Amino acid sequence: METGRESVAGTKRLPRAVRERQMLDAAVTCFARHGYQTASMDEIAELAGVSKPLVYLYLHSKEDLFTACIRREAEALLATVAGAVGDPDVPPDERLWAGLLAFFTHAADHPDAWVVLSRQARTQGEPFATEAARMRDEIAAFVAGLIGEAAREARDGAAITERDVTALAQALVGSAEALAGWANETPGVTAREAAATLMNFAWAGLGNLMKGERWSRR
Structure with missing residues (x-):
């Protein structure tokens, strides 16, 4: 199983802007489907193809992620x-x-x-x-x-x-x-x-x- 550190290392080839766009795309889908309260950071990370620690590293919190989407x-x-x-x-x-x-x-x-x-x-x-x-x-x-x-x-x-x-x-x-x-x-x-x-x-x-x-x- 990939660790957060390995996931970060494995995604350095992609520019940060591209990776963040993938995360935001996944988050918009999850928030629309489940709503803010029910949407899971685990599902967002899985849909974006990254680890949950990487999502937190880039976008800090669920609130910050939702704000960034809006x-x-x-x-x-x-x-x-x-x-x-x-x-x-x-x-x-x-x-x-x-x-x-x-x-x-x-x-x-x-x-x-x-x-x-x-x-x-x-x-x-x-x-x-x-x-x-x-x-x-x-x-x-x-x-x-x-x-x-x-x-x-x-x-x-x-x-x-x-x-x-x-x-x-x-x-x-x-x-x-x-x-x-x-x-x-x-x-x-x-x-x-x-x-x-x-x-x-x-x-x-x-x-x-x-x-x-x-x-x-x-």
Whole structure:
């Protein structure tokens, strides 16, 4: 049976970054499958193909490992969305569509990561919830920027206040998160279909609001 020392010596040929990526990949799978409390460091090490002492050597503790998973997956999702909406020469509605499609596609392509970010991180208290909230706030900021741009370009865009923009962005992001979870768990629902559903719902409402047509109870 391999000892921790032998395992460390046997893996020196691999760069540390590669070995850590293997550990994080394994950890994301285990945390998504079992949850933070139940996931076992033994299983994570076995899935990564390393010894448990090596996991502790590189990532120190289960809490640190879980935090590292959340940060890595959040950064990957944020980079995907930011890259999709980054062209300032594209109209705001096209950029919003690109961002939504990128968001849903990333969640569909990385279902374990999405479970960790959208469920596990938010239900285990601190410091995990703060990491998840930081990701959500950054995505909401992207969306708010796009809604604000669209409002400024609209003829009656002044009808939307900064508070409206912030509230709408939060509502849209919350809807996207819920819809992504449903889409991932519902056979036959594609990322494009989910993105189109939310885009149609959001843009129709935004269009009326930009015209100053607010709903009121009759």
